[in-house]
Amino acid sequence: MALGSFILLLSLLGVLGLGDPGPLEDVVIDRYYIPKICLREVQMGDFIRYHYNGTFKDGKKFDSSYDRGATVAGVVGVGRLITGMDRGLQGMCVNERRHLIVPPHLGYGSIGVAGLIPPDATLYFDVVMLDIWNKNDKLQITTLSKPEHCNRTVENSDFVRYHYNGTLLDGTPFDSSYSKDSTYDTYVGTGWLIKGMDQGLLGMCAGEKRSIIIPPFLAYGEKGYGTTIPPQASLVFSVLLVDFHNPKDGVFLEHLEVPASCKRRAVTGDFVRYHYNGTLMDGTLFDSSYSRNHTYNTYIGKGYIIPGMDQGLQGVCIGERRRVVIPPHLAYGENGAGDKIPGSAVLIFDVHVIDFHNPADPVEMETVYRPEGCNVTTRNRDFVRYHYNCSLLDGTKLFSSHDYGSPQEVTLGTNKVIEGLNRGLLDMCAGERRVLIIPPHLGHGESGARGVPGSAVLRFEVELISMEEGVPEGYLFIWHGDPPENLYEQMDLNKDGQIPADEFSTFILTQVAEGKGRLMPSSDPDKVIADMFKNQDRNQDGKITAEELKLKSDEDQEKIHEEL
Secondary structure (H helix, E strand, O other): OHHHHHHHHHHHHHOOOOOOOOOOOOOOOEEEEEEOOOOOOOOOOOOOEEEEEEEOOOOOEEEEEHHHOOOOEEOOOOOOOOOHHHHOOOOOOOOOEEEEEOOOOHHOOOOOEEOEEEEOEEEEEEEEOOOOOOOOOEEEEEEEOOOOOOOOOOOOOOEEEEEEEEEEEOOOEEOOHHHOOOOOEEEEOOOOHHHHHHOOOOOOOOOOOOEEOOOOOHHHOOOEEEEOEOOOOOOOEEEEEEEEEEEOOOOOEEEEEEEOOOOOOOOOOEEEEEEEEEOOOOOEEEEEEEHHHHOEEEEOOOOOOOHHHHHOOOOOOOOOOEEEEEEEHHHHHHOEEEEEOOOOEEEEEEEEEEEEEEEOOOOEEEEEEEEOOOOOOOOOOEEEEEEEEEEEEOEEEEEEHHOOOOOOOEEEOOOOOOOOHHOOOOOOOOOEEEEEOOHHHOOOOOOOOOOOOOOOOEEEEEEEEEEEEEOOOOOOOOEOOOOOOOOOHOOOOOOOOOHHHHHHHHHHHHHOOOOOEEEEEOOOOHHHHHHHHHHOOOOOOOEEOOOOOHHHHHHHHHHHHHHH
């Protein structure tokens, strides 16, 4: 290059008016624009594409590739170009611009070109180099960025989705997926892409960025493509691989966190409540249950959700965190869903299982402590006092009797508590402690309750504080033996032929105190007695007459006769 610069300097000195040194012996080269980055220089045997304007010394144009609207393509140093052009193009970079002065003996000599170039003409060329390649070239791949974690790379027969910017070697853009606002989706290694792109995508990770330089013989070759890619053009693609899969892929599971204790795993037919974040393979979030502050609730294995999620939730534990990677043929396929899930998209769900149950599940009971010598246990209609802590299976606290400073009180079997809790309190001894797992169909159902999500499985820690034997359904008071024969006369304490409320209350409380009968257990016995009096005072005049007073057993018998 030092010799060339010397020749250039001497030639220019002659041209610039320091006297006519006589005929030029070699090409005069003026490299008036040299790009800062020059990855490659033209060498003998290289294929090149370039534009030029050709003029005589007086500036008259004799030829121009620009006027023809097409670049010139050829091979350097094999005699296909005039000798002066062969020499003048040596060492050029892509996008370099040169002025060349070609003496006649290195141009068209003493013959010229009839009607175009006179004999012994010195030729002036203004050249810009657009492309350089060689038949021995290989694909040039440069990794621009790559994810830290890459569990899998592209192989032949994989279906890929990628964005790209496509330019010629001189930087001229010819196509871009970004301008279409859509990825380019295709199979790799099946002939649907140019050979260079087929090769350039192999080994890529989802999220990886590459620069791929493709020589013409691995691109569109001598024919080019349309009006944007000229013949013999090297192509430069800047590629971002969005995602990929293989049609043979199944669901891929990654167990992020599995509870140490997992007594049961979900199976087909179970109803699962879970939170999730749904992303594409490039990390784009398309949906999240957290954003709605509500779990996604569904049956699994019954076709209510996409097949990949149906499979991906099989075998989960309560509390488990799992990543489910679903290929498009097990998700939303070629059409995608809405404006957030593109066609042929691989979906990634990060799932946290809150709870699950089966519609056939009973109440699960675990006895934590049972006193020795436990002979008397609770039955329906008994009045019980108990402490409890209620939570969801993920540990979220809902309610606790300890927050109120006193035990909960209820008569079992009267629909005053959820069915699952009622069942869990049966057959308990005073002082016994249990853990109850109550499925929603025995709890608050699909609708939930205040503070309780719909379809939630509940966990109760219960301790029975005390119990009182109950009375049969429909009774407020029962006799331990036969009632007195002259009940009305004994109840009429002052023998005035009528029984007011205070007299009725005194009599009943006396029977209870003497062990002759018992009231329906309640935290407010006076109210129970008041209800009894109201039932007997048929005309509601504030006193009971002999005609009004009837035993509950007699009333029931009368109803039977009436029905018969």
